[in-house]
Amino acid sequence: MLTKNPSETASPEAPAATKPHAAAGAARVDELVCYFEGDYVPLKDARVNIMTHAFMYGTAVFEGIRGYWRAEHQTLFALRVRDHVERIRDNARMLLMEDLPSVDELTGLIVETVRRNHFREDIYVRPSFYKSTRAIGVRLHDLEHQLYIVTLPFGDYVDTSGCRLMTSSWRRNADEALPARGKIVGGYVNMAFQKSEAELKFVIRDGVTITPPVTDDILEGVTRKAIMEIAHDEGLPVEVRSIDRSEIYVADEMFLCGTGVQISPVLELDHRQVGSGQMGPITRRLRDRYFDAVRGRLPAYRHWLTPIPEGD
Numbered sequence: 195m196l197t198k199n200p201s202e203t204a205s206p207e208a209p210a211a212t213k214p215h216a217a218a219g220a221a222r223v224d225e226l227v228c229y230f231e232g233d234y235v236p237l238k239d240a241r242v243n244i245m246t247h248a249f250m251y252g253t254a255v256f257e258g259i260r261g262y263w264r265a266e267h268q269t270l271f272a273l274r275v276r277d278h279v280e281r282i283r284d285n286a287r288m289l290l291m292e293d294l295p296s297v298d299e300l301t302g303l304i305v306e307t308v309r310r311n312h313f314r315e316d317i318y319v320r321p322s323f324y325k326s327t328r329a330i331g332v333r334l335h336d337l338e339h340q341l342y343i344v345t346l347p348f349g350d351y352v353d354t355s356g357c358r359l360m361t362s363s364w365r366r367n368a369d370e371a372l373p374a375r376g377k378i379v380g381g382y383v384n385m386a387f388q389k390s391e392a393e394l395k396f397v398i399r400d401g402v403t404i405t406p407p408v409t410d411d412i413l414e415g416v417t418r419k420a421i422m423e424i425a426h427d428e429g430l431p432v433e434v435r436s437i438d439r440s441e442i443y444v445a446d447e448m449f450l451c452g453t454g455v456q457i458s459p460v461l462e463l464d465h466r467q468v469g470s471g472q473m474g475p476i477t478r479r480l481r482d483r484y485f486d487a488v489r490g491r492l493p494a495y496r497h498w499l500t501p502i503p504e505g506d
């Protein structure tokens with residue numbers, strides 16, 4: 195797996211430089227409103243007991259959703275909410291959580307949580323279903339669950355103008371160890387060891403855009419799906435197949451994608467240049483289309499965006 199080492203240049207698309215862990219600043223975080231166990235409450239009051247099963251064992255699933263502020267329309271648009279909502283419901287069921295809110299109900303809760311925060315900037319939303327029973331005992335059955343939704347201002351996570359990577363000696367959880375297609379909180383310890391969120395990758399060789407199949411122990415990526423849609427619309431050939439480490443050494447181009455990373459060209463892997471060592475033409479084309487789409491500049495992708503109504 196890959197360890198990110200972002201370069202130091204700022205991206206032209208980057209909103210105010212924000213780091214995820216410092217995204218809102220302490221004072222601002224206190225003012226944020228979240229959804230917590232059935233109510234909208236100040237984030238500072240959303241507390242769980244240390245006996246909570248999810249805290250004890252990591253038994254929770256989550257999503258990361260971006261919202262992009264569109265200044266011309268004075269409107270915030272959440273990106274591909276339905277995909278994320280469907281995925282978190284699928285993932286929650288993997289942890290034997292039943293009686294989940296419907297896709298429309300959960301979408302409504304997400305939109306309302308964001309609306310109550312009156313943002314006028316790019317944001318991130320994190321819904322999570324977590325095992326809320328206070329209990330010792332490693333299991334998935336006979337446990338209650340609850341939902342929280344946190345949202346906060348959010349800029350670039352990784353440099354979208356290019357990054358340099360190293361191969362990590364830590365291996366990603368295989369599906370036999372932990373469902374790889376699930377965003378399961380406990381599984382992120384594996385990624386913390388890799389110092390990476392193991393974002394999904396695309397490699398370009400001889401004009402063909404290649405990405406691994408979801409059966410290669412990767413997440414069923416929302417951004418990956420969006421990029422495949424753009425590539426298809428642009429008439430670019432896409433191949434879904436496994437990619438070896440050494441194939442990256444001989445690739446013409448490579449980029450990472452994900453809700454957090456957005457699209458980041460990989461300029462170097464293990465101190466070796468990828469292709470020319472610069473952002474390649476196909477990466478640039480896909481990246482530009484992607485950022486135009488998420489910022490609402492392309493009517494063809496307008497259905498990806500959910501407008502957040504004005505707050506009261």
Ligand SMILES: Cc1ncc(COP(=O)(O)O)c(C=O)c1O
Nearest residue numbers: 391393394413415416417452453
């Ligand atoms: C492990 C992992 N893979 C891939 C992704 C790609 O994200 P998305 O499916 O939201 O595009 C993420 C980020 O959410 C991730 O955590």
